[in-house]
Structures are given as structure tokens and as C-alpha cells.
Amino acid sequence: MTITQLQYVLAVAEYKNFTLAAEKSFVTQPTLSMQVQKLEDELGVLIFDRSKKPISITAVGEKIVNQAKNIVAEAERIKDIVDQDKGFIGGDYTLGIIPTVMPTLLPMFLNTFIKKYPKVNLIIKEQSTDAMIRNILDGHLDAGIAATPLEIEFIKERPLYYEPFVGYVPQSHRLSQEPMLTTEDLDVNDVLLLQDGHCFRDGVINLCKASKNVQGEMFKIESGSFETLVSLADEGMGMTLLPYLNSLHLDPKKRPNIRPFKNPSPAREISLIYHKSELKIQITDALKDVISGIVRGAIAFQDVKIVSPLAQK
Structure with a gap:
């Protein structure tokens, strides 16, 4: 049994297709x-049922796949131990960022980070929180930046900053x-909202529930971007809430409408979120230090009340 064999098993388990798994593993x-x-013969069991399409995992195969994830992760930790001992901060690092944070935060820290840590190959992907959590569990993301608390057993959360909400209130609004x-x-x-699936939307809903001003049918107008929400508000369709950093990029003519x-x-x-196994923790620590240092100066608010992104049902 080899680590490479286990990696191949994990690839087949993920893609349910030998050809695609080979392509993603860069082998024939x-x-x-x-x-x-060869691994199945050594163990004397079938890990995959090849009679079905897509390929399915057998009952014992599920247990083997789960154990393989742990073994592969621990094997990768050995390289981490060596890198940390040498003080080396480099290599591939895949980072997910939620859509409501990506446009404002990424331009603030990216240039500084890549200049300070040129040996890190930072791969950035915009993802929803749910997709980010799945990809961290499956090992496709090293870390993510998301609204917290999430309270997930295998996820560690390290707060980066606390971003106040501000209101966008057009002149015609009450x-x-x-x-x-x-x-x-x-x-x-x-209150105009982002579309379902955005954690900022859930936070605003929770905030409105807390205000107890809930009457009748809710949220008839929703959009996929803050820019559209602002435009709808300007057309007299209501008001909206924005994260503070987003408000800094508004057209100067619209800024008087910020409350x-x-x-x-x-x-x-x-927060920066990552698997509790803490693989590549030296890069995670470097990323946290850079982001926290930059954003701390951009957000002057100190007295805040955290609104959970978890919908209260």
C-alpha cells in the first residue's frame, strides 16, 4: 500500500470516473x-463497484476512503513539519473567498502578500460558504475567508476583522x-436583499427579525450584487444595507445616502477558516497577519454587535 495508491483512490471516489480521476491526477x-x-487485490476487497455508471463506492470502500483521507493528510503534514523547521513559507495555497468579501478585500491585501511572500503560489477562488466548507473537507481548499461563526466541528475559525453594516438610504426614503x-x-x-445563498443576506434577515418589524410577505426584490441593490434603492424601491468596506467604493455622489x-x-x-488538521499553517498564519494588519487601519469602528450569518429558523 502506498500514499500514491490512496491518492488515486480518493480521486476516483471524488470524480466517480477513472478517466477523469486520472486526468486530475496527471497520470494515464x-x-x-x-x-x-493492485490496492484492491492487496486488501482482498472491492473499493469501487465498476458495474454501475457513474462508479459507486462499496460499503467497505466508504470506510477505506475516509481512512485514506486521514492518511494522505497526515503524510502531507510531514512536509509541513520540515517547511516550518526551515522557516520556509512557499508552495501552492488555495484560498476561497465569499462573493460579498472578494471585491473589497482582495485588492486591499493581494499585492502586499505576494510581494512579502513571493514563494507562495496563491490560488484564489470565489465560492459560497457551503461550497467552501465542502472543499476544505475534501482537501481542495487550504483555507477560506467567510462570515462567521459557523460552528462546524472540523473547521477552525480565526477572526480577521469585524465589518459594520451601514444603511443606504435614498433621499426619498422615510x-x-x-x-x-x-x-x-x-x-x-x-429592505432590499441579496439573492438567497449569500451569508450577508442571512445576517440582514436575522437583524430585521431582531427588530421585530416583520409584517406580511417579505423580500419581494432581491439581487445578486450590492451595485444593483443601490440602483434599485435610487429608483425608490426601498433601502438596503451594505458592508462598510463596500460603501467606500460608492460613487461620491451617492455617499451622502450612507447612514x-x-x-x-x-x-x-x-474570519479565516481552515481544517483542524492545520496543514500549511505557516502560510495561513502569514495570510492572517497581512490581512488583519491592512484591514485594521481601514475600519475605524470599534463598538460593534456581531450579526450571525446563520439563519435563525
Whole structure:
């Protein structure tokens, strides 16, 4: 039994196809198939049921795949131990970022990070929180940046910053004369939201529920971007809430419509999340230090109240 054989097994388990698994593993299909077959012969069991399409995993195969994940992860940890001992910070590092954070945070830290750590090959993917969690579990992401708390057993969370919510209130809105907002001001019937699937949307819903201004059918207008929500608000369709960093990039003509909340301001906790196995932790630590240092200067708010992204059902 070899680590390479176990890696091939994990690839087949993921893609349910020997040809695709071989392509993703950068080997020929006959080579991969032969090594998987060799492992099955050694163990005296079938890991995969090849009579079905797509290929399925046998009952004992499920147990073998789960154990293989642990073994492969521990084998990779050996290289981490050596890298840390040498003080080496480099190699491939795949990072997921949620869509509501990517446009504002990435330009702030990326250039600084790659200049400070030129030996790190940073691969960045925009993903939803659910996809990020699955990919961290499967080993396709080394870490992610998401709104927390998530409270998932195999995930570690390290807060990077706390980002206040601000209101975007057009001149025609009932709250336009208010210099600052409170959560009690929010009326669930005129708050424009992002589409379902965005954790910021869930945080806003929880905030509106907390204000107890819930009447009738909710949220008839939803959009996939903050820019669209702002445009809809300008057309008299209601108001919206934005993360503070997004408000900094508004057209100067629109900035007078921004309303902060009275302290403690509702806010979201943005964290670096990664598997509890802590593979490549030296890169994770470097990433956290760079991001925290940069964002700390951009967000002056200190008195905040965290709004959980977890929908309260």
C-alpha cells in the first residue's frame, strides 16, 4: 500500500470516473486503474463497484476512503513539519473567498502578500460558504475567508476583522432625514436583499427579525450584487444595507445616502477558516497577519454587535 495508491483512490471516489480521476491526477488512465486494482487485490476487497455508471463506492470502500483521507493528510503534514523547521513559507495555497468579501478585500491585501511572500503560489477562488466548507473537507481548499461563526466541528475559525453594516438610504426614503440608524428603524418590507445563498443576506434577515418589524410577505426584490441593490434603492424601491468596506467604493455622489448605525453597530465577523488538521499553517498564519494588519487601519469602528450569518429558523 502506498500514499500514491490512496491518492488515486480518493480521486476516483471524488470524480466517480477513472478517466477523469486520472486526468486530475496527471497520470494515464491505465496507470491509475492498475494501481487502484493492485490496492484492491492487496486488501482482498472491492473499493469501487465498476458495474454501475457513474462508479459507486462499496460499503467497505466508504470506510477505506475516509481512512485514506486521514492518511494522505497526515503524510502531507510531514512536509509541513520540515517547511516550518526551515522557516520556509512557499508552495501552492488555495484560498476561497465569499462573493460579498472578494471585491473589497482582495485588492486591499493581494499585492502586499505576494510581494512579502513571493514563494507562495496563491490560488484564489470565489465560492459560497457551503461550497467552501465542502472543499476544505475534501482537501481542495487550504483555507477560506467567510462570515462567521459557523460552528462546524472540523473547521477552525480565526477572526480577521469585524465589518459594520451601514444603511443606504435614498433621499426619498422615510429615514433620509435620520443622521444615524438603529436596528429598530428597519422595516423588513422595504429592505432590499441579496439573492438567497449569500451569508450577508442571512445576517440582514436575522437583524430585521431582531427588530421585530416583520409584517406580511417579505423580500419581494432581491439581487445578486450590492451595485444593483443601490440602483434599485435610487429608483425608490426601498433601502438596503451594505458592508462598510463596500460603501467606500460608492460613487461620491451617492455617499451622502450612507447612514451609519448608532453604537453598538451591527456587524459581521470575517474570519479565516481552515481544517483542524492545520496543514500549511505557516502560510495561513502569514495570510492572517497581512490581512488583519491592512484591514485594521481601514475600519475605524470599534463598538460593534456581531450579526450571525446563520439563519435563525
